[in-house]
Amino acid sequence: MTSLVAVDWGTSSLRAARIGSDGAVLDARSLPRGILAVPPGGFPAAFGEICGDWMREPQAVALICGMAGSRQGWVEAPYCPCPANFADIASRLTWIEPGRIAMVPGLMCEHEGVPDVMRGEETQVFGALDLLALEDALLVLPGTHSKWVRVSDGRIAAFSTFMTGECYGLLRQHSILARTMPQADGELDEAGFERGVAYALRSGTLLHTAFSARTLALFDRLPASALPSYLSGLVIGEELAAQQVAQGSDVVVIGSEALTRRYELALRQLGASAQRAGWEATWHGIRAIASMLQGN
């Protein structure tokens, strides 16, 4: 019986889990060894560090998803073009050690001559679809670079990246808006957040709406403590405004509890709701790919 090691190797973190034959997570670890923190040629050592002991088991197989498969990673795993289903991904693994260590390919799609890419999120998406027993869905994976993913008939038809988290951080820390904001973000101010979402949904571009975080403070119309939440509402609202979210629809949100709550609040303004899926989706997705390899 094969022993499965699932690895999620991103830009800033490295996580691994040992998965039982029944799909249960037997053990999980993480290290601050994202690909940006791995020196050239250092990938085998970092891999050994996080799961070398697990890999010594007979017939151990490791499947790695995430940025470790990018040009700056361990081995470049060519993108799989969209539309793509789970089987397409499973059939395009890039083997680092044949039968033992493989890289899950990222996905690539193209719209109006402009490519878009993901690495790691495809595994979470398929894992979540499997967990939720969905064949058609609109999903969002919020974060530094949010991904909005449209799935139909079990295939990822298309997706788009939004630099939402990164733009929030830049405006929050490095722009003129930082001057009127408190040092720390603090608790989410829901009223401030929702006001930001509402303004973004009706008022076009962040280039303009972001300036309101300054003027509302200038005229004492929003307390400084609410400004980070308001700005968060502006960026998430702008992201939402670019989607075709139907009223009454359910959007699958794969992310942290805190971020999922924000999307829930924002989606409510569009008359839509959020269906939650957590980070366990990654392990579930890797396990499903492994099952396909073994034809069981």
Next chain:
Amino acid sequence: MTSLVAVDWGTSSLRAARIGSDGAVLDARSLPRGILAVPPGGFPAAFGEICGDWMREPQAVALICGMAGSRQGWVEAPYCPCPANFADIASRLTWIEPGRIAMVPGLMCEHEGVPDVMRGEETQVFGALDLLALEDALLVLPGTHSKWVRVSDGRIAAFSTFMTGECYGLLRQHSILARTMPQADGELDEAGFERGVAYALRSGTLLHTAFSARTLALFDRLPASALPSYLSGLVIGEELAAQQVAQGSDVVVIGSEALTRRYELALRQLGASAQRAGWEATWHGIRAIASMLQGN
């Protein structure tokens, strides 16, 4: 006969000019003493440094526009509400020394409960309108915080701020996009710029379009040297998409030669053209306010 000293005191620079009775600029100076570089209580000294000698002439009058009239400046000059014309501004000067040194008020407008503000640009706008003999116009003052200004019947009816230059800088220097870009911006790559404008005009939000600067580089569809120009096209295109620029219309662009060229290229994609006005608009505007004071 009064001797007029015009001062444009912004966030990062301090400029002054001595204006002759015929409107000619007799002498002009600038210092790297924007309000952020002036210590508390240091405004009179900085003012003396740039134009103390000019102010010793009998009946010398100085009119100051810009951020020096803000809460963080020399003396806070209350905003004049829109719509406002030149006479409204001239009648609301805040005198620091009666009859001798005055601050030109900034403008404030409000849209859907959100205030917007400018300081200094109002003087440029009225100066440009006077120079170009216009009573109705759409104007843009590109920069760190671009201002789009709608004038009808000689009044500034409304305006909006766009954090275009600042967002460009943040994305250019501090985001993931910086990694694939050359150190220096280099010459404008017109084709790259125009491609960015076109994509922004048809594809919604910068949160999404900005990521294309990464993927186009990743797939070798745009040379690294063209990326800064492409990103500039994305932000300026996004700013333009938020305006109602009628086909065949003329937009007055008040700014540097280099930025004006970019707006000219971008406006062409909307079937509109740019009418240029340079920084001399500020001196002209201050002189026109001074004329109103003297009723001549």
